Amino acid sequence: MKKYRTIYEKIYEKSRRPGVKPAGDYKALVPGLILGHDPLVAIMIDDFEKNGFKINPAVKDICFFTADHFAPPASAERANILKKFLDFSFGNDIKNLKIFEGICHQLMVENESLAPFSYVIGSDSHTCTAGALACLASGYGSMDIMHAMVEGHIFEKKFSAVKVDFKGKMPDYIDGRDIALALIKKTGEGGAGDTALEYFDNSGALEMDDRLSIACATVETGAAAGIFAADNILIDYILKRSGRKKIKFGVAEIEKYYGDISFEYEKTLRFDLSRINPLVAIPHDFSKIYEVESLKKDVMLDQVFIGSCASGRLLDFKRMCETIDRINSKKKTAGGARRNKKTRLIITPASQKIFIEAMKAGYIEKLINFGAVITNPSCGPCGGIDKGIIGGGEICLTTATRNFRGRMGPLDSSVYISSAVTAIYSAYAGIVADPREIYGRKVN
Amino acid sequence: MKKKEIILSLTPSFFGDNVNTDLIHAPSNFTIDRDRLRSDYVSRKNKNIDECPEKIIIAGENFGLGSSRFSTVIALKNTGVRCVIADSISRIFERNLACCAIFAFRFAPGFRAAEFFNDELHSAIEVKIEPRAKKAVALIKQAGGKTAEAFADIYLYEIAAAGGMVNYIAGKK
Numbered sequence: 141m142k143k144y145r146t147i148y149e150k151i152y153e154k155s156r157r158p159g160v161k162p163a164g165d166y167k168a169l170v171p172g173l174i175l176g177h178d179p180l181v182a183i184m185i186d187d188f189e190k191n192g193f194k195i196n197p198a199v200k201d202i203c204f205f206t207a208d209h210f211a212p213p214a215s216a217e218r219a220n221i222l223k224k225f226l227d228f229s230f231g232n233d234i235k236n237l238k239i240f241e242g243i244c245h246q247l248m249v250e251n252e253s254l255a256p257f258s259y260v261i262g263s264d265s266h267t268c269t270a271g272a273l274a275c276l277a278s279g280y281g282s283m284d285i286m287h288a289m290v291e292g293h294i295f296e297k298k299f300s301a302v303k304v305d306f307k308g309k310m311p312d313y314i315d316g317r318d319i320a321l322a323l324i325k326k327t328g329e330g331g332a333g334d335t336a337l338e339y340f341d342n343s344g345a346l347e348m349d350d351r352l353s354i355a356c357a358t359v360e361t362g363a364a365a366g367i368f369a370a371d372n373i374l375i376d377y378i379l380k381r382s383g384r385k386k387i388k389f390g391v392a393e394i395e396k397y398y399g400d401i402s403f404e405y406e407k408t409l410r411f412d413l414s415r416i417n418p419l420v421a422i423p424h425d426f427s428k429i430y431e432v433e434s435l436k437k438d439v440m441l442d443q444v445f446i447g448s449c450a451s452g453r454l455l456d457f458k459r460m461c462e463t464i465d466r467i468n469s470k471k472k473t474a475g476g477a478r479r480n481k482k483t484r485l486i487i488t489p490a491s492q493k494i495f496i497e498a499m500k501a502g503y504i505e506k507l508i509n510f511g512a513v514i515t516n517p518s519c520g521p522c523g524g525i526d527k528g529i530i531g532g533g534e535i536c537l538t539t540a541t542r543n544f545r546g547r548m549g550p551l552d553s554s555v556y557i558s559s560a561v562t563a564i565y566s567a568y569a570g571i572v573a574d575p576r577e578i579y580g581r582k583v584n
Numbered sequence: 585m586k587k588k589e590i591i592l593s594l595t596p597s598f599f600g601d602n603v604n605t606d607l608i609h610a611p612s613n614f615t616i617d618r619d620r621l622r623s624d625y626v627s628r629k630n631k632n633i634d635e636c637p638e639k640i641i642i643a644g645e646n647f648g649l650g651s652s653r654f655s656t657v658i659a660l661k662n663t664g665v666r667c668v669i670a671d672s673i674s675r676i677f678e679r680n681l682a683c684c685a686i687f688a689f690r691f692a693p694g695f696r697a698a699e700f701f702n703d704e705l706h707s708a709i710e711v712k713i714e715p716r717a718k719k720a721v722a723l724i725k726q727a728g729g730k731t732a733e734a735f736a737d738i739y740l741y742e743i744a745a746a747g748g749m750v751n752y753i754a755g756k757k
Contacts (some may be wrong), residue, residue, distance in 0.1 A: 163739035164718040181656050184617045184618035187750045223614055265652040265676055279676055282654040283683035283749035290753055295739055329602060331674055362649065364675055424604055425649075523651070524612030544606035544746070573631060 142371075144401045146301040146337040147367050151276040155259040157293045159562060164296035167515065172200060173254055173270075174288055175262030177244045178207045178225040185228045185281040188290075195232050196292035203227050203289070204236040206244040211518035214526040222463035242491025242517035247450040247486045249352065250493055252382060256370055256389065257397055261285065261294055266449045267433065268363075271355035272348060273377075274370040275335070279359060299364050302335045303405040308414035309345040313579040315459060315557040316353030317451055318409070319538050321419040321429050326409055329426035333362035337548050338405070340369050345413055349455035356450045356541065360426050370394045418574055420537075421557040424545035432562060432574040439556065441480070442534040444567040446560050447488030447515075447549070448522040451539035454494050456560040457503040463564050464510050466578040478575075479511035480570030486528040487512045488520045511567075521548045536567050590687075590713040590745070594640035594666055597630045598701060603643060605650035605677065610682060617696040621659040636664065640711060642697050642707055643670035646697035649675025657684040667723060669734045671697050684751035689722040689734035700732055717743055 144150040152169065160168035164428045175376040187193075195203070203287035203583070207225060209219040211529070213278070229237045238247050245266055248254050260270045260277035263285045272572060288294040304323065337358055348352070351368050358366030369396070387581070418432040446460065467477040479485045487507055489495040495517055498504050504514055521528030522540035530549035532537045535556070556572060565575040597665070605611075608625050615621065643661070647660075647670040648656075657680045660668075667687040681688040691697060707727035714721045720741035722734045736744075747753040 163738055163742065166739040179614060180654065186616075191750060191754055193753065217615065217617075224616070249626065265650065266586065279652045281652050281657075281676060281680035281683055284679055287749060287753055291756075297737070330649045330672070330674060333646075333675065359676075360649070362646070362674065419618070425604060428604060524614075525612065529612070541606060542604075542606070542650060544604045546606050546610040546612070549612070 145404045147274070147338050147369060147398070147401060148276060148301045148365065149298070150401055151257060151259055152298050155276070160293060163295050167298070168254065168293040169259060169296050170293050171199065171261045171288060172202060172258035173247055173248070173260045174203045174285060175244055175260065175264065175267055175284060176203060176205045177209055177264055177492040178211070178222050178342030179180050179209050180263040180282045181205060181228065182221045182225040183237060184286045185224055188286055190259070193286070193290045195289050197483055198234070198292040199289060201235060203234050204248055204251065205234050206247055207240060208242065208244045208247070209519050209523070209525055211240045211516070219432070240518070241515065242489070242493070243449045243519060245356065246262040246453070246494070248383065249273055250491060256374060256378065260339040261288060265359045267355050268358040268365055269352055269356040271339070271358060271366040272368050272370055273349035274374060276365050276367055278365045294555055297372035299334050299336045301405060302332065302337050302363070303408040304337050304339045305342060305408055305410045306340065306413055307342045308412045309343055310416055311563050312462070313418060313575045314413070314416050315456065315559045315561055318416055318419050319350065319413065319544070320354045320357035320450070321421055321557065322411060322416050323354065323428045324357060325419070325429040327361040329360060330362035335363050337361065337366040338364045338369065339366060341373070342490040343413070344371065344373060346373070347455055348373060349453040352453065353450055360542070367368070370397070382514070418559060418576065419561045420562065421543050422574055423554040423556065425546050427542065430565065432558065432572060435572055439481045439535060441537050441566060441570055441572065443484040443486065443528065443530055443536040444535055444563050445486045445521055445528050445538040446563050447490065447520050448540035449490065450507070452488050452490040452494070452559050454497050456539070457498040457500070457507070459561050461503050461506045462566040463561050463575060463578070464506060467565070467568055470578050476509055477568055479567040483570045485512040485565050485567045486515060486520070488515045488527070489517045521554045524548055537572055539563050553570050592638065592666055592711045592713070593708050594638050594711060595636035596603040596640050596642050596701065599629060599641055599643040599647065600698070601644035602646045603648065605648055605653060605656045606647070608637040609653070609656045611651065611653070616655070616693045618658050618662070621662050623663045626660070626663045626665070635734055638666050639664045639685055640667045640669065640709065641665055641703050643668065645671045645695055646674065647672065650674070650675040652676045652680070654680055654684070657681050657686060668697070669697070669724065674722065676750055677708060679740065680711060682723055685744050685748035686723070687736065687744045688740060689736045691732065695732065700730070715745070
């Protein structure tokens with residue numbers, strides 16, 4: 141039996157397509173799922189159709205397409221892009237087609253068609269989010285996805301794996317987005333290029349929603365993929381996702397899959413979760429990530445946006461509401477605390493499923509009473525799309541994926557990134573604020 | 585595919601470190617109408633470069649980090665960019681460049697583009713591209729005679745040399 145060194149290496153090798161000649165160092169890999177979304181499928185359709193390309197029958201049923209960016213479209217041009225995408229999807233009989241149900245990465249992991257240990261490719265850079273389900277998942281451009289749809293495989297080279305060790309339990313005011321920022325801070329923006337990360341939650345401290353947030357940020361480290369090692373937390377997630385039906389995914393299946401892996405790494409990054417403090421990435425990229433308390437002057441906020449594939453999950457809603465409860469308990473505001481009157485607050489659930497669960501739990505009502513606008517599940521202002529674009533000179537604190545110049549508005553607008561807990565407390569304060577002020581300060 | 589040498593004479597535009605996709609083409613300007621895609625960033629960085637028909641971007645570390653939007657590389661192509669040579673290039677972006685028929689090369693580790701190119705920024709440079717077994721090599725020659733080498737994976741080179749991914753797929757049929 142071949143002994144694989146790492147999880148990444150095993151999924152890579154198991155995905156190889158026999159009989160296809162490598163292109164230099166690039167081997168032909170057969171994906172288990174191909175993710176596509178409205179704008180970045182639409183942009184390749186003319187090329188696809190003019191050249192008489194057909195979807196390879198071997199991959200047709202693993203195409204998972206979502207209308208989530210222009211959802212619903214806010215202009216005639218975007219309506220036409222959506223129409224082009226839908227015409228193509230219906231015309232090619234794409235079975236897994238989700239329209240306005242949520243953000244593609246969240247819908248993908250909620251769907252039973254995504255199995256642990258899969259090789260996943262997608263037309264969006266944050267396809268790496270599926271790494272939380274022990275998958276090797278990577279984003280590609282539209283033309284690479286078109287190649288996979290036509291040929292039934294994609295050419296990719298093998299990268300070196302780096303181990304990321306998480307230990308300890310984080311405080312209540314820390315979430316997956318803080319840990320993701322800590323990870324990017326440690327690797328440097330793009331600093332993990334030409335690697336694949338393998339995440340190990342040694343203390344079992346990270347719930348799936350936190351893992352999804354961390355895996356989502358893998359692309360900002362530069363790594364091709366970030367794979368969480370399968371464990372009991374993943375087993376529980378898969379069982380819950382299946383409605384507790386009898387499925388074959390448990391400790392025995394994980395031990396069997398990992399049985400020929402030696403878990404040997406040339407490099408390991410270590411994190412003590414108990415020592416992570418609230419972090420913020422300041423404009424206009426991830427090269428400057430600081431502890432919130434170290435900001436030297438007040439950053440006045442025009443808007444707070446909580447959502448995107450990096451956040452907006454049920455655990456984020458729960459933590460936001462716990463934060464509001466703490467504000468109410470500490471500040472004793474008559475009628476309940478509300479956001480700062482000058483700071484707009486936009487919150488977007490990552491999927492309709494999350495939206496409904498958040499409603500049932502009473503989170504939506506509490507957030508609306510706090511002064512939030514709740515939008516339908518979609519990408520929203522992340523990527524400058526809609527439902528929360530900021531104006532010239534304005535400042536937004538967000539949990540979304542990126543803070544690049546021009547990301548959510550004009551070039552002279554600014555985006556800061558933090559966790560949902562920091563963001564909701566900052567919406568109350570009207571400035572980027574340290575949530576430990578209401579959680580009780582902990583000095584490291 | 586026949587492997588032959590390619591020689592380009594290109595006007596350089598220097599980009600520095602950490603130039604991300606949103607800077608190259610703002611996400612709010614996304615369109616699938618390819619004729620409308622332009623990268624204002626190239627013009628903003630280098631005045632008077634618009635009239636030069638064929639350009640090369642010389643970038644530092646981490647070029648193209650961010651989105652997978654194919655519109656970003658089309659914007660560069662429509663702005664006249666034929667080739668990118670950088671200290672390092674983001675994985676998705678590097679593939680997108682090749683798929684859009686823009687040659688993408690990386691300098692050898694330890695080489696710093698900023699140190700090599702700072703004194704002859706505006707002179708046209710010659711890029712001679714030689715495909716070899718697993719890599720394509722770009723031999724870069726400045727007007728003053730200084731030379732450097734950069735490298736591309738042969739797979740990505742072949743896609744770019746074919747005229748982009750569409751031609752690459754069609755050529756395999």
